[in-house]
Amino acid sequence: MSDLKISEKTVTLVDHVESKLFKFITSRKLRVGDAIPNENELAEALGVSRSVLREALSRLRMLGVIESRTRRGMVLCEPNMFGGFQRVINPLILGDESLINLLGFRIALELGICSAIIDNITDDDIAELDDIVKRGPAVDLNFYKAESEYEFHSKLYEVTGNQSIIQFQELVYPVTQFVHNKFRDYFEPINRKLIRNGQIVTHDDILHFIKNRDKEGLKTAMERHFEPYNRFLTVKRTVTGDRSIAVSKKKTKTR
Amino acid sequence: MSDLKISEKTVTLVDHVESKLFKFITSRKLRVGDAIPNENELAEALGVSRSVLREALSRLRMLGVIESRTRRGMVLCEPNMFGGFQRVINPLILGDESLINLLGFRIALELGICSAIIDNITDDDIAELDDIVKRGPAVDLNFYKAESEYEFHSKLYEVTGNQSIIQFQELVYPVTQFVHNKFRDYFEPINRKLIRNGQIVTHDDILHFIKNRDKEGLKTAMERHFEPYNRFLTVKRTVTGDRSIAVSKKKTKTR
DNA sequence: AAATACAAATTTGTAATACAAATCTGATAT
DNA sequence: ATATCAGATTTGTATTACAAATTTGTATTT
Numbered sequence: 278m279s280d281l282k283i284s285e286k287t288v289t290l291v292d293h294v295e296s297k298l299f300k301f302i303t304s305r306k307l308r309v310g311d312a313i314p315n316e317n318e319l320a321e322a323l324g325v326s327r328s329v330l331r332e333a334l335s336r337l338r339m340l341g342v343i344e345s346r347t348r349r350g351m352v353l354c355e356p357n358m359f360g361g362f363q364r365v366i367n368p369l370i371l372g373d374e375s376l377i378n379l380l381g382f383r384i385a386l387e388l389g390i391c392s393a394i395i396d397n398i399t400d401d402d403i404a405e406l407d408d409i410v411k412r413g414p415a416v417d418l419n420f421y422k423a424e425s426e427y428e429f430h431s432k433l434y435e436v437t438g439n440q441s442i443i444q445f446q447e448l449v450y451p452v453t454q455f456v457h458n459k460f461r462d463y464f465e466p467i468n469r470k471l472i473r474n475g476q477i478v479t480h481d482d483i484l485h486f487i488k489n490r491d492k493e494g495l496k497t498a499m500e501r502h503f504e505p506y507n508r509f510l511t512v513k514r515t516v517t518g519d520r521s522i523a524v525s526k527k528k529t530k531t532r
Numbered sequence: 533m534s535d536l537k538i539s540e541k542t543v544t545l546v547d548h549v550e551s552k553l554f555k556f557i558t559s560r561k562l563r564v565g566d567a568i569p570n571e572n573e574l575a576e577a578l579g580v581s582r583s584v585l586r587e588a589l590s591r592l593r594m595l596g597v598i599e600s601r602t603r604r605g606m607v608l609c610e611p612n613m614f615g616g617f618q619r620v621i622n623p624l625i626l627g628d629e630s631l632i633n634l635l636g637f638r639i640a641l642e643l644g645i646c647s648a649i650i651d652n653i654t655d656d657d658i659a660e661l662d663d664i665v666k667r668g669p670a671v672d673l674n675f676y677k678a679e680s681e682y683e684f685h686s687k688l689y690e691v692t693g694n695q696s697i698i699q700f701q702e703l704v705y706p707v708t709q710f711v712h713n714k715f716r717d718y719f720e721p722i723n724r725k726l727i728r729n730g731q732i733v734t735h736d737d738i739l740h741f742i743k744n745r746d747k748e749g750l751k752t753a754m755e756r757h758f759e760p761y762n763r764f765l766t767v768k769r770t771v772t773g774d775r776s777i778a779v780s781k782k783k784t785k786t787r
Numbered sequence: 788a789a790a791t792a793c794a795a796a797t798t799t800g801t802a803a804t805a806c807a808a809a810t811c812t813g814a815t816a817t
Numbered sequence: 818a819t820a821t822c823a824g825a826t827t828t829g830t831a832t833t834a835c836a837a838a839t840t841t842g843t844a845t846t847t
Contacts, residue, residue: 279721287601289829291590303624315798326831328583331800335546340620347799348839355627358634365595369558372610378696379613381648385554385753386637386699389644393636405566435644441633442640496751500647544800570827581802586829602828603810 294323302342302353312345313351339364359444365496367400368455379452381510384503386442387430391496393437394487402436403488423454429480430449460509469506478502546578549588552578557597557608568598568606594619601641612701621703623710634707636765639758641697646751648692649742658743665735678709684735692711718767722760733757 307313313320322328334351339345339450341356357363368376409432413425426452434446457525471477478501486494553574561567568575575585589606592598596611612618619748623631626693664687668680689701712719726732741749 287829291593291829294678295594298627299619299622304623306624309627317798326640328586329830330585332585335590339550339591340616342620342625345799346839347837350798355630356620358617358620358626358630361595361619361712362613364554364616365597365736367554367558369561370597370611371613372564374809375610375613375696378694381692381694382641382696382700383646385644385692385694386641388647389640389642393640395635415731436637437640438612439633439636439640441630441637445637451563464761493748506838542800572827583803584801600828602808602809603826605827662804 280419287408290325290329291332294325294329295336295519297323298333298337298513299342307353309353309355311353313353315350358441359448363448366452368452373459375465376456379449380456380506383449383453384506386445387433388496388499388503390434390437390442390490391499393439394433395490395495397438398436398487398490402432403484404486406432406484410484419509425480463506463509463512467505467512471504476501476504478504545584546587549578549580549584550591553588553592554597562608564608564610565606568608570605593745612699613746614697621705621707623629623714628714631707631711632765632768635711635761638701638704639761641700642688643699643754643758645689646691646754647747648694649688650745650747650750652693653742653745655690657687659737661687661739661742663684665739679703680735715764715768718764719760722763726759731756731759733759 302313307465313319316327316330316334319334320327323330334343336346336347339360341354341360343351344354345351365371366379371379406429409425409428412427430450431446434443437443468477478498480502481504483495485499486498557568561577568574571582571585571589574589574705578585589598589600594599596609596615598606599609600606619719621624621634622752661684664680664683668677668683685699685705692698723732733753735757738753738757739751741753
């Protein structure tokens, strides 16, 4: 026998039942609104007690896959795809590494919507952005007032018209603020340096390119706007020597 | 009284307890590995039966927020942020609108990592990409063999070194394939037209820009590579007239 | 015959009890 | 001091019971 006994993750009956319920739903091609057999039937069919079945059902209910009303029984629903995500995106639950990855995720996503922004934006949208920029000028070192910062970026996401992107941004945005505050000491010198060199790109600059419908300009401006974060991410990687990065860095980076 | 009685979503005790458990964890600033009071204590403290408590705990267990081993009790864990997401990202569970939004999400993300790819890519990575491209040439109409297609894009994500991005891609990728198959009738004419006009951008083209470390070139190439999908997304929006889009289109789009 | 009122049955939500399995603790014996 | 064994603790599972809500069916009345 092995002498290591790490993380004896016992797979419980509830885990199995949960999985079987998902299979039940998908294999029968049930559609939203379809009824699901009542608890006693299900428990009997799966050969488990009602307690175990209900623990599994409770999970599906949390995800929004099913809903139940007394007497009417249970029905299949279309879940919000970020329902579970929402519950764990919390700096007090996630570790620093995950949070930093999320920050990188958000930045990539925001760079990626630049093109769609130019394609979709209306004059009304631009007027709104103008308003937001005027109401919340840069306070210090590329740090905007929190509300203005949020409004500006949120508005950009809104312009894509993609509900999944919008919702994701809403959930992840607070993480940006958290990382910013927690690692303030990293950001400040980076920002000072960028300011000295006149390399800071403000919301005003970004808006300028949007007004001109200048796709390439917007992409570049956005990338520069996130420069402090990117530098931070690079610093963090080399400093903490985190494993996931180390793996991909193992390979020779020449040239 | 109102005559509509839509979706009388009853908030159950389990819902409350779930929420209280999250609050318990965050308010006490518990860290990964910290013990959690045993079930009887918790049930008593929250004033509910052990059954209700366990239904709530079952949800946290599913998300990976807690783990429990017999006798040792329960401990706090760092959840995989996409644990819940993973369970519902399934074309048989999600509706078409959500799937199409997800496709748009993935494309935006992939456009957004272009810059990071050039910054991080090593010669070894390029050799691997070269291999993938050689092994799986375009079969027909910009449709690669499924495995090659997956390998190529996966490799690009891998280069970012961002675990959250990598995992997200792995979960969402199948959706691309699904949408592609389901709406094949939309894609084919679009592809034919692009091919006629010589506007198709292949993996080979993309790799070319990567080899030259040409950031701007890569971005443009990638955008063109996704052109069929973008046209599809535009068509879908105007055809289905989906509400979420309609809202953002309500505003006058002049110029 | 129709409409109203009332009773019964069904289904989920909650509680309580019981016991098995696993494993940590401590005591006892050598 | 070490080894062994019994007991206690904690989660996993099953069972029973009942409350609440709502649909369905029945009966009564006009």
